[in-house]
Amino acid sequence: MAKKAAFTMERFDKFPQFETQRLILRKMTLSDLDFYFHHFNDQKIVEGTCFPGPKTLDAAEKELERYCINPFKENKGIRWGIVLKDAGELIGTLGFYDWDKDVHKVEIGYDLKPSHWGLGIMTEALQAVICFCFEAMGLNRIQAIIPVENHRSMNLVRRLGFTKEGVLRQNSLFNGVYRDDACFSLLIEEWKEIVS
Ligand SMILES: CC(C)(COP(=O)(O)OP(=O)(O)OC[C@H]1O[C@@H](n2cnc3c(N)ncnc32)[C@H](O)[C@@H]1OP(=O)(O)O)[C@@H](O)C(=O)NCCC(=O)NCCS
Numbered sequence: 052m053a054k055k056a057a058f059t060m061e062r063f064d065k066f067p068q069f070e071t072q073r074l075i076l077r078k079m080t081l082s083d084l085d086f087y088f089h090h091f092n093d094q095k096i097v098e099g100t101c102f103p104g105p106k107t108l109d110a111a112e113k114e115l116e117r118y119c120i121n122p123f124k125e126n127k128g129i130r131w132g133i134v135l136k137d138a139g140e141l142i143g144t145l146g147f148y149d150w151d152k153d154v155h156k157v158e159i160g161y162d163l164k165p166s167h168w169g170l171g172i173m174t175e176a177l178q179a180v181i182c183f184c185f186e187a188m189g190l191n192r193i194q195a196i197i198p199v200e201n202h203r204s205m206n207l208v209r210r211l212g213f214t215k216e217g218v219l220r221q222n223s224l225f226n227g228v229y230r231d232d233a234c235f236s237l238l239i240e241e242w243k244e245i246v247s
Contacts, residue, residue: 059155060187060189063123063126066078066123069131072175073136074133074134074175074179076133076134076176079144081112081115081116081120083132083141084108087115087119088105091111091114092105093164095165099162099203100160101225118130119144122146122148126150128146128147131176132144133172142163142172143173145161145176146160146161146180147184154191156190157184157193174207177207177211181237182246191239192238192239193213196232196233197233199233200230209235213236217233219231219232219233
């Protein structure tokens with residue numbers, strides 16, 4: 052049985068920004084609207100996330116506020132923009148949501164421009180976020196719910212040390228079809244083993 056973390060964060064004081072070897076993870080703003088609209092209408096992103104892209108710029112603005120800007124304000128989660136340090140280009144997003152302050156757990160989400168797949172960029176970005184979740188926030192569990200067809204995403208979380216717990220049958224509805232999702236998780240005790 053795992054022990055309760057000694058320290059758990061309740062609120063964010065300010066938006067955390069990270070720098071990794073190749074990336075900056077930064078706050079997203081309404082000036083990212085154009086990127087958001089095109090990125091989430093990219094067919095490969097739509098297929099991977101099983102989430103239809105916003106149909107109009109107005110809808111994209113509402114989503115950007117809802118998923119990227121407001122979760123931080125409402126203390127429910129954080130979604131960073133992933134920027135290539137050298138080029139200064141925004142190439143994706145990642146973050147966590149459904150922050151459960153009683154059970155010390157979150158669920159993660161991520162998406163990268165297809166032109167930048169296969170380079171280890173999301174692995175690098177998620178390592179920084181996972182480290183923040185366990186070390187700064189004192190979380191105990193990070194969960195990822197992944198459509199069973201999304202092998203890239205499942206490979207990614209496996210590479211980071213996540214364990215597949217099982218399949219949530221017909222857990223989501225996309226294009227009029229019920230889809231199975233795999234549930235993966237990483238616990239703080241497993242992550243400590245990985246980084247030790
Ligand atoms: C999920 C997603 C982010 C994975 O992208 P990815 O490029 O496979 O992941 P990474 O950036 O970590 O790159 C890993 C790849 O880079 C390679 N790589 C190169 N250098 C690496 C390094 N330093 N570290 C890790 N991997 C490295 C790996 O071998 C792997 O290559 P492979 O594709 O041949 O197996 C991407 O497919 C995506 O955005 N999909 C659409 C949205 C989506 O599905 N979101 C998740 C919904 S559940």
